Each structure stands twice: as structure tokens, then as C-alpha cells.
Amino acid sequence: MLELNGIKKSFGPVQVLHGVDLTVRGGEVHALLGENGAGKSTLMKIVSGILQPSEGTIRVDGQERTFADYDAAIEAGIGIVFQEFSLIPYLNAVDNMFLAREKRTRLGLLNRRAMRERARMILGRLGVTIPLDVPVARLSVAEQQFVEIAKALSLEARILVLDEPTATLTPDEVEHLFTVMRELRRQGVAIVFISHHLEEIFEICDRITVLRDGSFVATCAVADTDTDRLVEMMVGRRIENSFPPKPAHIPAEIVLDCEEVQLRKNGPVSSFQLRKGEILGFAGLVGSGRTETALAMLGAFPAARCRVRVDGQEMRFREPADGLAHGIGLLPESRKEQGLITSFSILQNISLNNYGKYRRNHWFIDLKAERAATADAMRNVRVKAQGPDARIDTLSGGNQQKVVIARWLNHQTKVLIFDEPTRGIDVGAKAEIYALMRQYTAQGHSIIMISSELPEVIGMSDRVCVFKGGGIVATVEGGHINSEDIMTHATTGRTQNVA
Amino acid sequence: QDGLKIGMSFQEMNNPYFVSMQEALNEAAESIGAEVVVTDAAHDVAKQISDIEDMLQQGIDILLINPTDSAGVESAVTMAKAQDVVVVAVDAQANGPVDTFVGSKNRDAGYMSCKYLADELDGKGEVAILDGIPVVPILERVEGCKAAFAEYEGITLVDTQNGRQDRSVALGVVENMIQSHADLAGIFSVNDGGAMGALAAIQGSGRDIKLTSVDGAPEAVKAIADGGPFIETTAQFPRDQVRVGLAMALAQTWGARVVPKAVPIDVRVVDAENAADFAW
Amino acid sequence: MSHDATVERRFDARRLLHSPLALPLIGLIVVSVLMGFASDNFFSVSNIFNVLRQVSIVAILAVGMTFVILTGGIDLSVGAVMALAGTIAAGLMVNFGMPGWVGLLAGLGVGVVLGVFNGFLVAWGRMPAIIVTLATMGIARGLGLIYSGGYPISGIPSWISWFGVGRIGIVPVPVIAMVIVYALAWVLLQRTAFGRHVYAIGGNELAAKLSGVKTQRVKLAVYAISGVTAAIAALILTGRLMSGQPNAGVGFELDAIAAVVLGGTAIAGGRGLILGTLIGAILLGILNNGLNLMGINPYMQDVIKGLIILLAIYIGREWR
Amino acid sequence: MSHDATVERRFDARRLLHSPLALPLIGLIVVSVLMGFASDNFFSVSNIFNVLRQVSIVAILAVGMTFVILTGGIDLSVGAVMALAGTIAAGLMVNFGMPGWVGLLAGLGVGVVLGVFNGFLVAWGRMPAIIVTLATMGIARGLGLIYSGGYPISGIPSWISWFGVGRIGIVPVPVIAMVIVYALAWVLLQRTAFGRHVYAIGGNELAAKLSGVKTQRVKLAVYAISGVTAAIAALILTGRLMSGQPNAGVGFELDAIAAVVLGGTAIAGGRGLILGTLIGAILLGILNNGLNLMGINPYMQDVIKGLIILLAIYIGREWR
Numbered sequence A: 001m002l003e004l005n006g007i008k009k010s011f012g013p014v015q016v017l018h019g020v021d022l023t024v025r026g027g028e029v030h031a032l033l034g035e036n037g038a039g040k041s042t043l044m045k046i047v048s049g050i051l052q053p054s055e056g057t058i059r060v061d062g063q064e065r066t067f068a069d070y071d072a073a074i075e076a077g078i079g080i081v082f083q084e085f086s087l088i089p090y091l092n093a094v095d096n097m098f099l100a101r102e103k104r105t106r107l108g109l110l111n112r113r114a115m116r117e118r119a120r121m122i123l124g125r126l127g128v129t130i131p132l133d134v135p136v137a138r139l140s141v142a143e144q145q146f147v148e149i150a151k152a153l154s155l156e157a158r159i160l161v162l163d164e165p166t167a168t169l170t171p172d173e174v175e176h177l178f179t180v181m182r183e184l185r186r187q188g189v190a191i192v193f194i195s196h197h198l199e200e201i202f203e204i205c206d207r208i209t210v211l212r213d214g215s216f217v218a219t220c221a222v223a224d225t226d227t228d229r230l231v232e233m234m235v236g237r238r239i240e241n242s243f244p245p246k247p248a249h250i251p252a253e254i255v256l257d258c259e260e261v262q263l264r265k266n267g268p269v270s271s272f273q274l275r276k277g278e279i280l281g282f283a284g285l286v287g288s289g290r291t292e293t294a295l296a297m298l299g300a301f302p303a304a305r306c307r308v309r310v311d312g313q314e315m316r317f318r319e320p321a322d323g324l325a326h327g328i329g330l331l332p333e334s335r336k337e338q339g340l341i342t343s344f345s346i347l348q349n350i351s352l353n354n355y356g357k358y359r360r361n362h363w364f365i366d367l368k369a370e371r372a373a374t375a376d377a378m379r380n381v382r383v384k385a386q387g388p389d390a391r392i393d394t395l396s397g398g399n400q401q402k403v404v405i406a407r408w409l410n411h412q413t414k415v416l417i418f419d420e421p422t423r424g425i426d427v428g429a430k431a432e433i434y435a436l437m438r439q440y441t442a443q444g445h446s447i448i449m450i451s452s453e454l455p456e457v458i459g460m461s462d463r464v465c466v467f468k469g470g471g472i473v474a475t476v477e478g479g480h481i482n483s484e485d486i487m488t489h490a491t492t493g494r495t496q497n498v499a
Numbered sequence B: 001q002d003g004l005k006i007g008m009s010f011q012e013m014n015n016p017y018f019v020s021m022q023e024a025l026n027e028a029a030e031s032i033g034a035e036v037v038v039t040d041a042a043h044d045v046a047k048q049i050s051d052i053e054d055m056l057q058q059g060i061d062i063l064l065i066n067p068t069d070s071a072g073v074e075s076a077v078t079m080a081k082a083q084d085v086v087v088v089a090v091d092a093q094a095n096g097p098v099d100t101f102v103g104s105k106n107r108d109a110g111y112m113s114c115k116y117l118a119d120e121l122d123g124k125g126e127v128a129i130l131d132g133i134p135v136v137p138i139l140e141r142v143e144g145c146k147a148a149f150a151e152y153e154g155i156t157l158v159d160t161q162n163g164r165q166d167r168s169v170a171l172g173v174v175e176n177m178i179q180s181h182a183d184l185a186g187i188f189s190v191n192d193g194g195a196m197g198a199l200a201a202i203q204g205s206g207r208d209i210k211l212t213s214v215d216g217a218p219e220a221v222k223a224i225a226d227g228g229p230f231i232e233t234t235a236q237f238p239r240d241q242v243r244v245g246l247a248m249a250l251a252q253t254w255g256a257r258v259v260p261k262a263v264p265i266d267v268r269v270v271d272a273e274n275a276a277d278f279a280w
Numbered sequence C, D: 001m002s003h004d005a006t007v008e009r010r011f012d013a014r015r016l017l018h019s020p021l022a023l024p025l026i027g028l029i030v031v032s033v034l035m036g037f038a039s040d041n042f043f044s045v046s047n048i049f050n051v052l053r054q055v056s057i058v059a060i061l062a063v064g065m066t067f068v069i070l071t072g073g074i075d076l077s078v079g080a081v082m083a084l085a086g087t088i089a090a091g092l093m094v095n096f097g098m099p100g101w102v103g104l105l106a107g108l109g110v111g112v113v114l115g116v117f118n119g120f121l122v123a124w125g126r127m128p129a130i131i132v133t134l135a136t137m138g139i140a141r142g143l144g145l146i147y148s149g150g151y152p153i154s155g156i157p158s159w160i161s162w163f164g165v166g167r168i169g170i171v172p173v174p175v176i177a178m179v180i181v182y183a184l185a186w187v188l189l190q191r192t193a194f195g196r197h198v199y200a201i202g203g204n205e206l207a208a209k210l211s212g213v214k215t216q217r218v219k220l221a222v223y224a225i226s227g228v229t230a231a232i233a234a235l236i237l238t239g240r241l242m243s244g245q246p247n248a249g250v251g252f253e254l255d256a257i258a259a260v261v262l263g264g265t266a267i268a269g270g271r272g273l274i275l276g277t278l279i280g281a282i283l284l285g286i287l288n289n290g291l292n293l294m295g296i297n298p299y300m301q302d303v304i305k306g307l308i309i310l311l312a313i314y315i316g317r318e319w320r
Ligand SMILES: Nc1ncnc2c1ncn2[C@@H]1O[C@H](COP(=O)(O)OP(=O)(O)OP(=O)(O)O)[C@@H](O)[C@H]1O
Pocket: A011, A014, A016, A034, A035, A036, A037, A038, A039, A040, A041, A042, A043, A083, A384, A385, A393, A394, A395, A396, A397, A398, A399, A424, A426
């Protein structure tokens, strides 16, 4: 149905695709795999007309096509869910789904009822209920992701591209999505699916194409391969057990004591303690309040109540800067909106909150020291880029995430809150980041890791706080850190109500 | 003489009053074969100083200055004199070593207009003043006007508002004035620009309010000739101010040593009787 | 049962309070009541129409401004474009003896041309709106003054004054014009795809473009609309002043922007309601009128107006 | 070998061309050369210092404006704050017989207070900068007029004129002041953490805040800096005018914005260089001076200036 031949793409002097071939048949789910920066998103942007290839041909149904823009691709039956959100924050879900293809009445006015009904139907198919009257900015990240998917589905595309749609979804929601994908496959739709979760690949995909550094490596059937072989194709080497061993003993010293957090009036009250050198996992379903709890501690979310002790001292942070001053840093969950300064270079992004380290004569930045330190930090997390001066928006999604991680690892704060740290990170890099996290705690620092990836929570956490409905319902440790226990708490746990 | 160069710096040029000055200047200069440079300060003193500095760079021999503000232009006047340029202030006085000042008798103008208004109202009734940008000539007109009103026991000044000498601003301000004073019988506007706005407001309200003003602008004169609420404007003579000013300056370049320090130019009442024959 | 009802009632009141129109409306009511106390004339029918008539010009300019600001742009040229449109219209009638309607059409044409000029440079030229329209402001003012030689152009056909001072029943014509313009703008923004696209561009231009919105065309259109509303305002102004005034409307762009923002529209674009703009414009008009009626020193009026605007926006910030 | 060398050379030229300063500089050179052809006087030393002296006031205002715009804000009050600072300074000297330096300090105080007022409302009040500073503009103008009763205040100690018309060697004092202010601003922006934070806030305020930048303090600081530069400009203005002028500086905010944008700073914030602003201000000054020297009709000057600004920004858009 879709056939790409010898696609090449350069941005200025940098070539990012070196002749990629890809054939997707109707009625199959085709996985596109590769490390961060391998060129997956770029290839899909070419398919959907957002970028033009430097060389190579695109065939749809055997006919050679060139797409001047996304509209032209849509005409040809192609729909895409972008890796970066493309929703309009202040419009509601319906308006977003039908943006630029509104249904009209005979008078040329908006047919709002028809659009609403159709939106409800599509969202129903995805098995989610989303409020249709509020601006999408008020929806959770996962809800936004579903709106995004619904938007692509509303196109009735025959070729559907999903660029990391599951990165922000919980297992349950992923299942919903897969059900819909299977249904579409049955109807003969060709689906290109990008994900860094290999287990998902094996669950839903029929065939796989692997890219490495912008070059085509291989296409094969899922049945003919296994995880190790895939990883080797992607990374060019084997990756051993991705989670580093957990330390046998965590000292009892408490660095952060969150005595009382109540997100909303009449909501549940939770408390937890973070020990020196431990990784404390925050697990829970989407919207269970993990992010908000973290933000509330730093004064970035207006919680009804919040009492925090740092090293035994009562603190009241009004903004993240106060938290930083006391050694608490936050890596936010949405790198683009909350993490990166898009107009800055990689170097400037890494040193953003850390000029204290490169000071000369008290006031001035020591540019040389800054450069040296950031270059190190970049190497540590293996950012793939032209150099420290490259503009952030020329990096692939995963590499952008690595830059934010580099910023915080470089900062060496006593406590680091990592909100979905490996979102969009490839398997190889993930292992390295896990190793870095362990290294970090081994130095006596502590980490709170908010994650929607259960294996990650289980593999990395020394203890796990399980959230539900805005508060902690259970804290598990030791042998209880397993998926059954956590999921039970996350779905059935009872929250304490405080009058 | 090898190319006499005359510079004139106006405070504003989007006003027929100053436009006609410029026309008179161009005619006069042409008749003696002199070159003219004109600048428009757009009511900005700082720009006026820059304008004059630029003209001095061009080597002007005579500077006619129509100051936005008397005090503010002093440094420019000083600089001009330092380069032996003859400086004549036109329409409003300038501080510093100005050679001659040529300007209307603004206090008389305000006095005459308001006396005319009071007489037309038979010496009784509520009146209001439509004020303008606070520069000396305008302040003098208001002062003269108040002096005239004070001579009539039956006249009460009930309101003073600022129409910024702008037709559309004045229109709104006078509409509100009319709303808030049910017995308003007369309005004095400090210039014709504001008066035209006031006239529109009065006509729109359908009330019987008499209007006088200062300037003698073509539009105002026509409105007076047509009859209606606008009954009088005390005319100034912008063209003559420039002509006299230039003459004073020329006299100095020819070597005159005792030119008058100030040449006041008369103003004249223009009303329905003589409006048809009046033009700047 | 009764408990539930309370919850429901409370919920509704909150909804009402959280409507983006709530705050401008409250501001309007508060200011009106204050003015009513301070001046007996304020609540007379004749004064209310007086205020609305005075408001009409800025209110109509603010319609185009709302479209532009919703896309995240700004149009500083509206006052100058209005003046130029009025001047050219009057000039054609007076100096070239053309019939009134030709002049009016020409005025409209001036608005469209300059609006398209702005829109083209912003959309296809990818230049910042603030600087494009600032330049256009200078150009339009200059052209008006060159064309008229600095003189106001009077002597236009007397029926033109109907647009400025006429009435239908007891309602002034400018007020009717204002209502019609607002109604059209409301339909465009709330009930057409074009309107959605205007909001979408202000919310996230890149995302809108990726979704297939023809962002350049839409941007061109909003500046053209701003040009058209400037020309309509020029028509009313010409009718009110019975002349073409090359200097009219200096600073009106700032009043129009103030009206839009007071009306609750986000200056960064993407959020706002056209009815808010109407309320904002009326609020400003009432301030001007009320402070005049109270006979406050005009210099003091600037200060009070500034403080009230700050207060209104400060209280309103929660709603944005 | 020779092939390689070519490639390298070409690459370097591109780098140079892609510096954000390249375009403003080219614009400056082109306009200067044109003006030089059109007017003999243009390239005389005395005229160059004349231009720089004239430029100094707007150029200094534009420094504060650059800081503010880099954070994604805008300051429309600079002209009015400058006028108020000058008026108060002159008023204290003349009406209260205070020594000159007390007056000057008071003027500086006015700038700081109004700057902090703006910054406080923008940062802690979370109000849009355009509307806050618009209101402050009205308030500052009103206060200046109330304080002075509308009259300019003259009769200040004569040594104050040194700041406006004095020279050190052959270099006018305002030019020296301008150079010092720009040097300080350059250091602040390029060599301190504060400067990086200014850029970061303009690039992505939320990200900066979550990363631990004290965004509110930084924003307060940039508006305060803008107030300070307005007060410095007021000092020079007072020296030039030898009086406090409550009406001075109307529209200077627009000239300052134009200088910033012509200098290549993105109006949305996050990107730009202070030296670009200097070049932009000089470019504007040369246009004013050159068009005056050529004896162009003042109305026409507005049109030409507008067109040249558009052209400059249009060509420059690729660089942004
Ligand atoms: N506009 C651009 N200019 C220069 N280089 C770019 C640009 N866009 C992308 N690249 C580069 O192209 C390469 C491929 O990026 P792409 O986004 O396609 O990666 P990806 O495979 O989707 O990675 P990820 O898994 O992290 O999303 C990256 O090295 C990136 O730095």
C-alpha cells in the first residue's frame, strides 16, 4: 500500500536519512524501530508531507506521489499522530479533532452537533470518555494523547502513522489502543507504529523495519525474530540486563519527609519519606496525582495543604527555585513545554540552572568551564547531536529528553524528582540512564521516580508509593514490588478521606 | 548673494495654520531666490532640537523657529547663534538669544472672542472653555478669555475641558459637556480645530449653543459665513507672521543692528458680517 | 435532595463566574453604578446613547483588533488607516467631485488594501506584526498628510452626516452600525470554520498548520478584516466630523487594544470573546464620559483611567 | 587541496552572514552609503557626532526595552516615564530649590519606582505587559502634567546642560553615556547568569521556572532596568532641553521598539543581541537625520521611514 524507496534527507550539511526503504501492506501493523535519532520521526514526517525528501520516491497504491504538505498526504489517505503534540491548547477536544476539516451546515456554518456526535463515537471506539467542553489544555497528558489519536482516526485514513503513541499511556490504555488498532487492521488499514517498548511490538505488530543512524537495516516478520535480535539490529550490540542491581541496604537517614500533602480540599492526604541513597518509585494510573504531588512539594502546584521537611527542617517552597536552593530538583514530564528552552543551544540548556558552578569573580560566567562541563554531561547521557552548540529543536525527541536529564545529573542535587524520565528513550539509552541513576544514588543522592512503565518502576525502585485518586494508597517494598501488588493497589486501593 | 538658505522648524504641520505659514514662506523665499528647508517636530521638543541641529549641519543662514515649547528649544537657539545664524521666533516665543519674536496678540485674541460671545449672549448664561495643549499662546488665550468673562456679571464659567485642539477629541468632550450642563449657552474654543469638533457636537445635540474661537482657519470662516452656532473666530495672520519674521531676519543679514525684539501682530474679529471676505 | 440542589446551584454560579465574560461584565456594572452615583445625568437615556455613540468608533476598530489579537498578532495601524480612509473618501468627493458612494467605496478600498498589505507581510513575509503595523501606521499617516497637504478636507455631501449623527428611531446610526458589526463578528468567530482557525492559530500556530489550517490565508484575512473595520469606523468618523481628517484617530489603536484586553481576550492570542471586546469598549467609553461628566481635571483623568484599567485586569487575571 | 580551501572559505562567509548582527550591520552600511551620496554633509565628523547625539536618547531607552523584550515582554511606558523623571527632577530643582544632584537622584528614583511598579504587576500580578505598561504610560503622563500644571519647568542649574550638550574631547557627553550603558548591558546579558535567565524566560518561561530560575525576580529586574534607562535618558533629555517637559517623549516607546526589532531581536523574546539594538537605533537616527538633510517633505519622511523599516525587517526575516 505504502512503498518508500531510497529516501534520503539532509538538514543543511547534516544527512539524517541515507536511503531508507519501507514497504507497508494494507491490513498490517508495521513497526518502525531504531535508537533515538535514528530518523524514524523524520521518515514519517516525509511520508506525511511535512518534510520533503532530498531524494527517493514515495508510492501509494503503486503510484508515485509527492506531497507538498500534510493536506496533500491526507488526500492520499495518510494520517499521522505526531510524536510531539499538535493540539490547540484552548480549543476543546471536538474542535481539535475536526480542525481544518470541520463539518458544515448548508449555510456554511459549523455543524457542531454532527461533529460532537462523531467525536463521541470515535472516542467511544477508543474506550475512553473525555470531557468535550473543556479546553484540551485542562486534560491530562494521556487524555490529550487520546484526543490526538482520535483526531487521526477521524481522517478515516487508509495509512495511519502512530509516532510513539504509547509513551504517555498506561498499560490499560495501551490495551484499548491495541484493540482499536486490531480493528483497523481487520478493515485493511496499513498502520506504521513507532515505539521504544519492544513488548508492545511483539504484541501488536506483524512486521518490523529497523533503522540505525538513518540507514535501513532490515525488514522482517515479528514471528521470525526476538527481543535480543531486534536490539542488536537497532544498537549494533547486545544489551545485557537493563536494570542495574539494587543495593542490598539503604541507610535509614531521611532526607525528605513529606508529612502531609493534600492536593485538593476534601481530597486524600498522603505522606511519604525519602531516604538517603534510595530510589522511591511513584506508581499509579494516569491522573492519579503523582505529578501534582511532586509539583506541590516544590510550590509549583497550589495544593490545599503541603508540609515538607528537608533534612528534618520544615520547609515551605513557593517556587521550584526555593526547592533547588535546598537541593531538590525536578525533571518535568513534558520536555517541550516544561523542560527545554527551545531557543537555547544544548550547552545553554544544560547549564541553565547551574551557573553557580562556572563563576568567575563571583559575578561572571566562566564560558570555558561551562563548555567543558556541559560537554562531559552530554557525553555521559550520549546525546546524539552535531555538538554542544546545536539548537535544541534540531534534536530528535529522545535526544532532547537526554539533554534535560543531563542538566539534572550535572547539577548533582541532593534529591531529584524524575517525572517519566525515560519517556521516548530507546532501549539502549534507557539502560545507560538507569545505570546513571544508580550511580547517582550511590553517591548519596536520592531519587523520586514517577513512571507509568511498570517494569521500570519494578526494576528500579527500592520502594514504591502507589497513587490513586490524588493520594498515596500504599507504599510497598521488598518482595511486594511486583506488578500484581502494585496494580491491585493502583486500581482498587482505598484513599483516606479527611474531613 | 550666493544661495541664501532659510530653515524653518515647525512645531507641527498637520494643521492648516502652519501649512499656510509654510506656503507664505515658500512664496517669499522664491521671490528672493533663497533656498528653504522645513522640518516638522510633531509636537516633540526633542525632535525639534534634532531638526534644528540637522538644519545647522546644512549651513542655513536664517532660522525661523516656531517652538513647540519656549524653554525646551533654548539649547538649539544657542547653538544656532553660536554659528552666526539669525534666529527669529514665529508664533510663539523661544528662550535664549533670539533676535526677534513675531507673534499674534494671543491674550487679545482670547479676550476678543469671549467678549464677543458674552455680548451675543446678552451678558448672561453659562459658558464653557474648550482648552488645548498647554503652551504659552494657548494659555494666554484662556487667560484673555477669562478676563473677558469676568467683566460680565451674568456670565458663569461652568466647565473647562481639554479637547487637545483635535477635532475628534473635541467632539467627544463637547458632547459630554453638553450632556452634563443642561443650560450651557456658549463655548469658547482655544482654536478652530477644536471648534470644528465642538460645532459638530452642538449641531448633533440640536441645542442652541453659541461658539467662538481663535484662528481664522478656512473651514471655520466658512462655517461662520454659513451661519449657525459658530458665530465668531478671532483671526490670526499666519502668513503675515512669517513674512514679517523673514523681513526682520533679512534686515539683519543686510546689516541692520537695531531690529525690534518683538513684533506683535494684530488679530481681527471675523464674524458672519465679514467672513465672506476673509482668508489667511 | 436539598443537599444535591445546593451543589448544583453552587456549580452553576461558579460556571457563570468562570465565564470569560463574567469579569468584564462585573467591571462594567461596577463602573456604571459608580458613575451613576457621581453624576445625575449618567443614567439618562440620552446620555446612554451619547456614550454608545462615542464608543462606536473605537468599538468597531476593536472588532478587527480582536480578530488580529486572537491569532496572536497586533495591529497598530488601525487609527492611521481609519484617518487615511476618511481622508481619501472625503478627498474624492470634494476635490474630484465624485458622488458620495464612490468616495465611501474608495475609503473601504483603502482599508482593505492596507489590511491586506499588513496581512501579506505578516503571513507570507513572516515579519512580526507589531513592527509591520507600526510601519504601516507611519506610512498611512504620511500618505494622508501628503494627499491632503495637512488641511482637513471639508465640503462633503451633507447626507454623509447621517452615518455619524443620524438616528433610526431613537437609536443613533453609529450604534446600530456597531451592533451589526459585532453580530457579524460573533457569527464569524463562533459559528464558522474560519473562526475556529483564528482561535487555533493563536493557540498554537505550528500545530494549526500541521493540522491543515491554511494559516497564511487566515492571517491575511484577519488583517484585512481589521482594515475593513477601520474603514467602517472611518465612515462614522467622517459622518461625525463632516470632513476628512488626516490627523484623526491618533492613539486609537491603543484604546482599541485596551478594549480588547479589558474584554478578557488574551494578548497572546487563542482565547477571548468578541462580546468581551464590546463590553471592554463600553467600559472605556463610560470611564471617559463619566470622568468628563464629573468635571475631573483632564490630566487626572489619564491617571484614573490607567489605574482603573490596571485594577480591572488585575482582578481579571484569574479568569485568564 | 584548493578545493578544500574554497569550501572552508565559503563556510566561514556563511557563518558571518548568519550572525544575528550581520543584517542590521549591512542595513546600517547600505543606508549610510545612500545618505552619504544624497548629502555632502553626511559623512562629516561633526554630522556623525550630531547623529549619535540625537540617537542617544532613544538608544538608551532601547537598552531597557531590549531586556524587557528578551523576556517576552514589552514596555510601552518608557517615553512617559522619561518625561516624568525629567519633570520631577526639574521641579525639585526649580520649585523646591534643591541642589541639582538631588533632583537627578529623584529622577532616577522615579524611573526605578515606575519600573518596579511595572515589573511587580507583570511578575507577581501575572498581568500582560502590554496592558500594564500602557496603563503606566497614561498614569506617568498624567502625573507629569498634574505636577507641572502642564507647563514646562525651566530655570534649572546651568551645569545640567553638560549632560545634554557637553563634550569630552570632541565626543558629546550623551554619546559617551550611551556607550557606557551599552557596555554594561552587554556584560549583564552575555556574561552573567542573570543575562542567561533573561534569555531563558523569553525562550520558555515555564521551563525556566521549573528548572529553578527565579522568573518573577528576573522579570521585576528587567522592568526596573527599563525604568533606570528611561531615567538616564531623562537626564540627557533634561540637559538638552534645559527644562522639565511633561510632554516630551511621546511615541519614543515605538522608536525604541523599532530599534530593538531592527537590531534583530525577536519580538517574542528569547533571541537577540544588545549590539543589534545599538545598530538599530543608529539606523533609525541616520534615517531621520539623512531625510532631514536631504530636505525631504516631512510627511514624505514618515512614508519613507516606514518603507525602509519594512524592507529591513523583510530582508532580515531569514536571519531570525
Ligand atoms: N531540523 C533539523 N535540523 C537538523 N537536524 C535535525 C532536524 N530534525 C531532526 N534532525 C536530526 O535528525 C536525526 C533523526 O531525528 P528523528 O526525530 O527522526 O529521530 P527519531 O528516530 O524519531 O528519534 P526518537 O526515537 O528520539 O524520536 C536526529 O539526529 C536529529 O538530530
